[in-house]
Amino acid sequence: MDYQKDIAEILHHVLEDELSVDEIINLLEKPKSDDHGDLAFPAFQLAKVFRKAPQEIAGNLADQIEDPLIDRVQAVGPYLNFFLNRKTVGQAVVQEVLAAGSAFGEQNIGGNENVILDMSSPNIAKPMSMGHLRSTVIGNALANIYQKISFNPVKINYLGDWGTQFGKLICAYKKWGDPEKVRENPIQELNELYVHFHEAAEEEPELEDEGREWFRRLENGDEEAIELWQWFREESLKEFNKVYDRLEITFDSFNGEAYYNDKMDEVVQLIDDKNLLKEDQGAQVVYLDDYDLNPALIKKQDGATLYMTRDVTAAINRYNKFEFNRALYVVGQDQNYHFQQLQAVLKEMGYDWADEVLHIAFGLISIDGEKMSTRRGKVVLLNDVLDEAVNKAYEQISQKNPDLDNKEVVSEEVGVGAVIFNDLHNERTNNFDFDLDEIVKFEGETGPYVQYSRARAMSMLRKADDQGIDYKDTGIYNLSDDYSWRIIKYLHEFPSVIVSAYEKNEPSIVARHAVRLASAFNQFYANVRVLDESEERPARLALVHALTIVLKESLRLLGVSSPDKM
Numbered sequence: 001m002d003y004q005k006d007i008a009e010i011l012h013h014v015l016e017d018e019l020s021v022d023e024i025i026n027l028l029e030k031p032k033s034d035d036h037g038d039l040a041f042p043a044f045q046l047a048k049v050f051r052k053a054p055q056e057i058a059g060n061l062a063d064q065i066e067d068p069l070i071d072r073v074q075a076v077g078p079y080l081n082f083f084l085n086r087k088t089v090g091q092a093v094v095q096e097v098l099a100a101g102s103a104f105g106e107q108n109i110g111g112n113e114n115v116i117l118d119m120s121s122p123n124i125a126k127p128m129s130m131g132h133l134r135s136t137v138i139g140n141a142l143a144n145i146y147q148k149i150s151f152n153p154v155k156i157n158y159l160g161d162w163g164t165q166f167g168k169l170i171c172a173y174k175k176w177g178d179p180e181k182v183r184e185n186p187i188q189e190l191n192e193l194y195v196h197f198h199e200a201a202e203e204e205p206e207l208e209d210e211g212r213e214w215f216r217r218l219e220n221g222d223e224e225a226i227e228l229w230q231w232f233r234e235e236s237l238k239e240f241n242k243v244y245d246r247l248e249i250t251f252d253s254f255n256g257e258a259y260y261n262d263k264m265d266e267v268v269q270l271i272d273d274k275n276l277l278k279e280d281q282g283a284q285v286v287y288l289d290d291y292d293l294n295p296a297l298i299k300k301q302d303g304a305t306l307y308m309t310r311d312v313t314a315a316i317n318r319y320n321k322f323e324f325n326r327a328l329y330v331v332g333q334d335q336n337y338h339f340q341q342l343q344a345v346l347k348e349m350g351y352d353w354a355d356e357v358l359h360i361a362f363g364l365i366s367i368d369g370e371k372m373s374t375r376r377g378k379v380v381l382l383n384d385v386l387d388e389a390v391n392k393a394y395e396q397i398s399q400k401n402p403d404l405d406n407k408e409v410v411s412e413e414v415g416v417g418a419v420i421f422n423d424l425h426n427e428r429t430n431n432f433d434f435d436l437d438e439i440v441k442f443e444g445e446t447g448p449y450v451q452y453s454r455a456r457a458m459s460m461l462r463k464a465d466d467q468g469i470d471y472k473d474t475g476i477y478n479l480s481d482d483y484s485w486r487i488i489k490y491l492h493e494f495p496s497v498i499v500s501a502y503e504k505n506e507p508s509i510v511a512r513h514a515v516r517l518a519s520a521f522n523q524f525y526a527n528v529r530v531l532d533e534s535e536e537r538p539a540r541l542a543l544v545h546a547l548t549i550v551l552k553e554s555l556r557l558l559g560v561s562s563p564d565k566m
């Protein structure tokens with residue numbers, strides 16, 4: 001049910017078509033205080049039409065409205081306040097959630113069209129950063145949200161696996177590398193080789209030429225160069241996959257920058273055919289003056305291609321392959337300028353879909369440097385960060401529920417879930433500090449808090465089942481107290497929460513709603529004796545049942561699991 005729409009239809013009817021249902025929906029407000037009812041309609045706009053004061057119109061309307069959905073309507077000044085019938089609405093909402101199960105909230109907005117998510121995209125031979133983690137979890141949540149409303153998400157991990165740095169890395173490896181060490185500790189070792197190359201090149205500038213030469217060989221398909229590059233790539237992927245496995249995130253493609261190596265010539269030619277390729281100090285550029293942007297660099301003086309060249313190529317290639325409805329690039333906001341340029345180049349080339357090439361930017365995470373990095377030497381491996389989160393989760397679970405079976409499994413779900421949830425609960429563009437102790441807590445606006453609330457609800461249902469209490473009949477809904485009503489309203493809101501998260505590409509809208517729902521449940525739990533024998537007991541349990549479904553689905557959309565016991 002959608003009571004907002006139902007009320008709008010009732011109003012539309014008494015207004016004799018003065019305003020359309022959609023116009024009324026847009027005007028309806030959620031009053032700040034419960035004293036003003038559940039929905040409020042401001043009558044200002046009608047003053048002109050009816051040539052009366054809004055106060056008078058509100059008063060007249062109030063007298064005309066009667067419906068089983070509505071308990072009472074009150075005119076307060078120019079506002080019309082609706083108090084809904086809590087039993088009728090509550091019954092409809094609970095029934096709908098229980099009938100739909102995890103499908104509750106599904107809607108057809110996307111018409112099965114493809115949406116590309118360019119996400120995660122770490123650089124091989126380097127540690128995956130907290131920024132890549134953000135990209136991974138935001139991209140994954142958006143993919144789930146788009147899928148929920150009938151888009152077909154395509155998750156692409158655009159690995160940073162090409163560029164002059166790999167020539168340097170190969171060069172460094174040839175000089176100082178040890179295959180054993182690389183196999184043992186690929187990221188750490190390769191990263192060190194690369195750093196060492198730069199230090200050495202300060203003394204010995206010829207090294208730069210050697211590095212360039214190796215990259216040239218790589219680009220031209222030299223066997224030895226390709227073999228080493230492939231090996232580095234594989235070892236790096238193994239390391240990245242450890243993190244993806246724990247996050248339970250999969251990709252539809254790992255076509256990274258290298259994939260476009262042999263596809264760039266054609267695109268550069270295309271740019272030239274459109275008369276857009278201009279020479280600027282020996283380099284090839286596309287001028288973007290009309291967009292107030294600096295020229296986009298397509299080829300360097302020495303003919304080498306760039307990050308931009310590959311991104312233009314990838315975008316065109318992806319459009320030809322997927323005819324995407326939109327392409328979302330989930331990348332830190334420090335690359336804002338790059339994506340403005342990318343879109344502008346595509347526009348200059350005359351692609352009307354360029355408007356749907358969107359940079360989904362996010363803020364930076366800073367970790368408490370001392371706590372996280374120094375202990376382990378130079379690089380912070382995300383896998384270690386997850387380990388630490390899981391250990392902290394384990395400590396808490398052991399305290400709260402020492403007898404719990406499979407504590408290890410649950411701790412993994414809670415620890416990893418805590419990291420993901422924290423990331424998504426923060427508004428996308430915010431910068432924030434990463435404080436492991438805080439985010440793994442069972443209280444506050446955390447993932448474990450939401451998981452724990454649901455687990456408590458599940459335990460209540462298990463007890464009811466054990467006692468043979470029947471709450472599966474949804475015809476029994478008879479609750480009108482404030483605690484139950486608050487839960488009903490949040491359940492009712494869930495489908496529209498998904499839509500706003502989609503419209504703003506903002507998973508935090510789902511995460512915040514989940515926290516509100518969990519906290520509404522905790523107040524209910526603290527004030528209502530659910531399992532005590534009463535006329536309301538079956539309805540209360542049905543409400544709790546509906547709540548567990550929506551909490552689980554919210555967490556699923558965010559990519560967080562829901563342990564039944566914790």
Ligand code: ARG
Pocket residue numbers: 118121122123158159160311329331
């Ligand atoms: N590998 C890049 C980095 O770590 C991110 C790639 C983002 N995606 C893209 N299509 N440019 O900075």
